[in-house]
Amino acid sequence: MIQYSLKCAQEHRFDSWFQSAEAFDKLKSAGMITCAVCGSSDVEKAIMAPRVRPSRNSPSAQPDAPSAPAPDATPGPSLSAPASPAEQALAEMKRKIEQNSEYVGNKFVREARAMHSGDAPERAIYGEARVDEAKQLIDDGVPVIPLNFVPGRKTN
Structure with missing residues (x-):
């Protein structure tokens, strides 16, 4: 496996892993590599x-060799902080949805249908649905959109 640092024409930068350099070239020529x-x-x-x-014989590879950080080293990004512009945008969208919508959990399908049929007051909701249930809502004309995040109350 090989990791490449990539950039698009708009200067967005991101990393991706490839099986080999040849695999990268093949995917790129097929137009299958896109900006994240x-x-x-x-x-x-x-x-x-x-x-x-380092080689196994070098001093830095020895277990008792102290590994002091470089004097100008700055700590890397936190694992919980969004790293890329796409992650930052997703985190902001999640924050706004959770702030301005009602979480209905696994009652999402029932609530969405009730609002669509006029049996419940219209309001912004979000919750959970299985893929087949979400597809059925869309097929029935109920305006829903899948969200690519776990609600805050379900995260550790």
């Missing part, structure tokens, strides 16, 4: 620092 932020297929490899492991 804007979806553009005009993607190129970006300049990146190589990651070379």
Whole structure:
């Protein structure tokens, strides 16, 4: 496996893993590599620092060798903080939905149908539905959209 740092024509930068350099070239020529932020297929490899492991005989590879951080090293991003513009946009969308909508949990399908038929007052809701239930709502003309996040109350 090989990891490449990539960028699109709009200068969005992201990383991706490939089976080999040849696999990257094959996927790129087929137009199957797209920007993770804007979806553009005009993607190129970006300049990146190589990651070379020290040899087994080098002092830095020895277990008792102290590994002091570089004096100008700054801590990396937090695992809980959004790293890319796409993740930041998704986090903001999640925050707004949770702030301005009512969470109905696994009653989502019933509530959405009731609002669509006029049996319940219209309001912004979000909740959970199985894929087959969501498809049936869409087929029945109930305006719903899948969300790509877990509600805050369900996260650890």
